[in-house]
Amino acid sequence: METLDxxxxxxxxxxxxxxxxxxRPHSESMLIYILLSFISLLTVVLNLLVIISISQFRQLHTPTNLLLLSLAVSxxxxxLFxxxxxxxxxxxCWFLGDLVCVLYYLLTFIIVYASVVNMMLISVDRYVAICDPLHYSTKVTQGKFKLCVLLCWIYSVFYSFxxxxxxxxxxxxYNSCCGQCVINIIAAVDLVISFILPxxxxxxxxxxxxxxxxxxxRAMRSHITAVKLQRSVTVTVKKSELKAARTLGVVVAVYIMCYCPTYCVLLSNNDTINNSSAxxxxxxxxYSNSCLNPVIYAFFYPWFRxxxxLIFTLKILQPHSRKNSLL
Known part of the structure; x- marks a missing residue:
């Protein structure tokens, strides 16, 4: 018969x-599992909607949306994982072994770092669109952003390894006993490279x-009465770019609020990541930031709604659905 120990x-x-x-109490464990499982499922479903939407409809094939697609994939x-x-x-206790533990953290770091770099690329895109709108179409192209997205994921894999x-x-x-899933990283260096600098x-x-x-x-308001038809089109374009900048600004703000607490705790608790409940x-x-991003799109982007x-009503399966007007 087994002893208590x-x-x-x-x-x-x-x-x-x-x-x-x-x-821990059974009721507390069940609450944690149900809540976390619900967030995980919701994250998968919402981001899958973003991936299908941007991939399916040609009208959404823009450089900015290419970055949103890469962010949605991460x-x-x-x-999912x-x-x-x-x-x-x-x-x-961790029962899946030491190798699975390290591979899990490797995959996690790759995905998280890809999200960080995607956020930086989104910020650069909005900076060029607002601060240099006349050259935006020449500086920002599908080909250039596809290369940037590819380099983003390559960098994430290399840095994580x-x-x-x-x-x-x-x-x-770095496990002190069997049943742990512990890794060791240089937290201060990681904090600077993957959080503070980006x-x-x-x-x-x-x-x-x-x-x-x-x-x-301010310039638009002061000269609105003297604007000609040709310039009014330019003003409209600028307003759409400003709206996109505000939306993506909210995405970045939520991202910072979700990431800051974790990095602050990791910095104050040496460089060992353990599996404590806190x-x-x-x-x-x-990780809940990944669930909030598509929620923000739903509120700010009519095309996402x-x-x-179209996806839920299965109209996406109809012929020529890729050419539907969304904007």
């Missing part, structure tokens, strides 16, 4: 090396966008 071990057969279980992968495994990390090299070389080397660049670009947008709005909650706050309606 053996029953509280993750691996009772490994008395000397097994981690101890940290049990958010979709968060809901990262969140379910994060639910497993909320368990007292570099960051987790020691952990990949010897999985489980966020600083994003904020600086959007401050510049805001200043130019305010000055343009950190699991912080990581889910970070129209696409969702």
């Amino acid at each position: 053996e029953a509280e071990l993750c691996f009772p057969q490994l008395l000397n090396t097994s981690c101890k279980k940290h049990t 958010d979709f992968l968060v809901g 990262v969140m379910p495994f994060q639910i497993l990390l909320a368990e007292p 570099l960051l987790l090299y020691d952990n990949l070389k010897q999985p489980g080397r 966020i600083s660049a994003i904020v600086i670009l959007y401050v510049r966008v805001f200043v130019v947008a305010v000055s343009q709005a 950190k699991v909650s912080l990581f889910f706050l970070l 129209k696409c969702a309606k």
